[in-house]
Amino acid sequence: MKSYREYLWFNTKNRVELINITDRVQQIVDKSGIDEGLCLVNAMHITASVFINDDEPGLHSDFKKWLEELAPHEPISRYAHNGFETNADAHLKRQIMGREVVVAITGGKLDFGPWEQIFYGEFDGQREKRVLVKVIGE
Amino acid sequence: MKSYREYLWFNTKNRVELINITDRVQQIVDKSGIDEGLCLVNAMHITASVFINDDEPGLHSDFKKWLEELAPHEPISRYAHNGFETNADAHLKRQIMGREVVVAITGGKLDFGPWEQIFYGEFDGQREKRVLVKVIGE
Amino acid sequence: MKSYREYLWFNTKNRVELINITDRVQQIVDKSGIDEGLCLVNAMHITASVFINDDEPGLHSDFKKWLEELAPHEPISRYAHNGFETNADAHLKRQIMGREVVVAITGGKLDFGPWEQIFYGEFDGQREKRVLVKVIGE
Numbered sequence: 190m191k192s193y194r195e196y197l198w199f200n201t202k203n204r205v206e207l208i209n210i211t212d213r214v215q216q217i218v219d220k221s222g223i224d225e226g227l228c229l230v231n232a233m234h235i236t237a238s239v240f241i242n243d244d245e246p247g248l249h250s251d252f253k254k255w256l257e258e259l260a261p262h263e264p265i266s267r268y269a270h271n272g273f274e275t276n277a278d279a280h281l282k283r284q285i286m287g288r289e290v291v292v293a294i295t296g297g298k299l300d301f302g303p304w305e306q307i308f309y310g311e312f313d314g315q316r317e318k319r320v321l322v323k324v325i326g327e
Numbered sequence: 328m329k330s331y332r333e334y335l336w337f338n339t340k341n342r343v344e345l346i347n348i349t350d351r352v353q354q355i356v357d358k359s360g361i362d363e364g365l366c367l368v369n370a371m372h373i374t375a376s377v378f379i380n381d382d383e384p385g386l387h388s389d390f391k392k393w394l395e396e397l398a399p400h401e402p403i404s405r406y407a408h409n410g411f412e413t414n415a416d417a418h419l420k421r422q423i424m425g426r427e428v429v430v431a432i433t434g435g436k437l438d439f440g441p442w443e444q445i446f447y448g449e450f451d452g453q454r455e456k457r458v459l460v461k462v463i464g465e
Numbered sequence: 466m467k468s469y470r471e472y473l474w475f476n477t478k479n480r481v482e483l484i485n486i487t488d489r490v491q492q493i494v495d496k497s498g499i500d501e502g503l504c505l506v507n508a509m510h511i512t513a514s515v516f517i518n519d520d521e522p523g524l525h526s527d528f529k530k531w532l533e534e535l536a537p538h539e540p541i542s543r544y545a546h547n548g549f550e551t552n553a554d555a556h557l558k559r560q561i562m563g564r565e566v567v568v569a570i571t572g573g574k575l576d577f578g579p580w581e582q583i584f585y586g587e588f589d590g591q592r593e594k595r596v597l598v599k600v601i602g603e
Contacts, residue, residue, distance in 0.1 A: 190328045190466045190603050192501040194571055225330040226463055227367060229503060229567050233578025235518045241426050242373045242418055247407035251415050252422075255398065260531065269523035277527050280518055284528075284562055286422055288517050291367050291429050291567050293461035295332055300459060302371025321576060323569035325502055325602065326463065327328050328466045363468040364601055365505060379564050380511045380556055385545035389553050390560075393536065424560055429505050429567050431599035433470055438597060440509025464601060465466050 192325045193221035196233075201314030204262075207249045208309045210239075210320065214292075215299055217322045224297045226326015230307060231289035233319040236279035238286035238310035256282045256312075279312035286310045294326055330463045331359035334371075339452030342400075345387045346447045348377075348458065352430075353437055355460045362435045364464015368445060369427035371457040374417035376424035376448035394420045394450075417450035424448045432464055468601045469497035472509075477590035480538075483525050484585045486515075486596065490568075491575055493598045500573045502602015506583060507565035509595040512555035514562035514586035532558045532588075555588035562586045570602055 195217045197210060214230055230239045242248070260281035261267070268277030290307060293300035299307075309320055333355045335348060352368055368377045380386070398419035399405065406415030428445060431438035437445075447458055471493045473486060490506055506515050518524070536557035537543070544553030566583060569576035575583075585596055 190502075192602065194569060194576070226328075227365065227461070227503065229569055231567075231569075233581065235578075235580050240422065242422070243408075245408060247410065248415060248418055251406045251408050251419070255419055259397070259535070268527045270519075270521060270527050272523065277524060280524055281527070281531055284516065284518070287425065287563065289567060291369075291427060293332060293367055293369075293459055295461070300332070300461065302373075302457060302459075304373050305371065319578060321569055321578075323503070323571070323576065326330065364466075365503065365599070378560065380560070381546075383546060385548065386553060386556055389544045389546050389557070393557055397535070425563065429507075429565060431470060431505055431507075431597055433599070438470065438599065440511075440595060440597075442511050443509065464468065 190325060191223055191327060194323045197320040199309060200317050201311045204314050205253055206311045206314055209244050209306055210309050211307045214307055214322055218294055218324055221324040223294055223324050223326040226294045226324060228292045228294050229289060229323045231321050233321050236276050236283055236313035237318055238283045239290055239320060240286045240310055241290050241305050241307055243304050244306045256285060259285060276313040282312045328463060329361055329465060332461045335458040337447060338455045339449045342452050343391055344449045344452055347382050347444055348447050349445045352445055352460055356432055356462055359462040361432055361462050361464040364432045364462060366430045366432050367427060367461045369459050371459050374414050374421055374451035375456055376421045377428055377458060378424045378448055379428050379443050379445055381442050382444045394423060397423060414451040420450045466601060467499055467603060470599045473596040475585060476593045477587045480590050481529055482587045482590055485520050485582055486585050487583045490583055490598055494570055494600055497600040499570055499600050499602040502570045502600060504568045504570050505565060505599045507597050509597050512552050512559055512589035513594055514559045515566055515596060516562045516586055517566050517581050517583055519580050520582045532561060535561060552589040558588045
């Protein structure tokens, strides 16, 4: 069994951003030399997500609006967590969107349906954060 | 390390359906010949889910009602994504229910607690869709 | 490829509890003797979660309050599932928080960002329940 790990780094301009990382993950799979196996992609920070959905700007604005309804950023005083920090909502949003995805590797490729794309979901940005990509297989 | 992949196909009669696929996944694990490892089961479409919960009709009607409250289908105009399509709610519902499950394989069996069952969650049906099952191990 | 499985047992005093299990999972990884691979940690019961977030008491009280808003326990009659049981809300809460996490193992350690901690989320406690830890790799 072979394994390979690499990080992706982010430092977003906005507090909330959704970034397509599919090509960067496929490049890491290429470097791994693994043809058959599994690829784990996870946020290493607890106010960010990795998820799979559609790369359509309208949908992304729907996601942001919907997450803001389900877990509003304000009022800041709404959350017990918001003492030194003001990012409690980001911890909740990340639970809805998920921490990680596991993707099958088949024939050296991310084994995807026609519209599947991997996104980094940042909910408390403007600082350095990482995503871990771990590939195992043969 | 061995690996094995197979698809399950769906074309549901209704827009929203929850379908128990546990036996079909176990049959794929049987075919894989893998005794110890991991089994990834994921929707290959971004308006569908794979999740693990209870096979109880009352709970399934609760799930449908609850998802409709959290991410209503109508009004269609509520969502920026709903231009050519009208399925933005299905993209959101799938984030709540999840894209995938990873199940341990032990002694050739899905290593489950007493009530765990795997479901395909369709939120924008009446068209052909696939689930990927990938088994790796030895 | 090596594999190793162990259970963690829980019997919480309260109906809802969030318990840090990071050290116990690392101990199982240690016992597995696996240096590079993947570690699956999943609830074996369908009214409980395993998730990764921050170990901060304010945030945990925010999680409990927020989940109670999204999927209220009462009125019991709100849910079709609540015939013999009264735990429909726990099945819904677990979908928000997730069933499982998959963690990379690198150099024999859970490959975590600075604040990542693994939690068992109990939403229908006061009974014996299990978490499965399965490690595969080399």
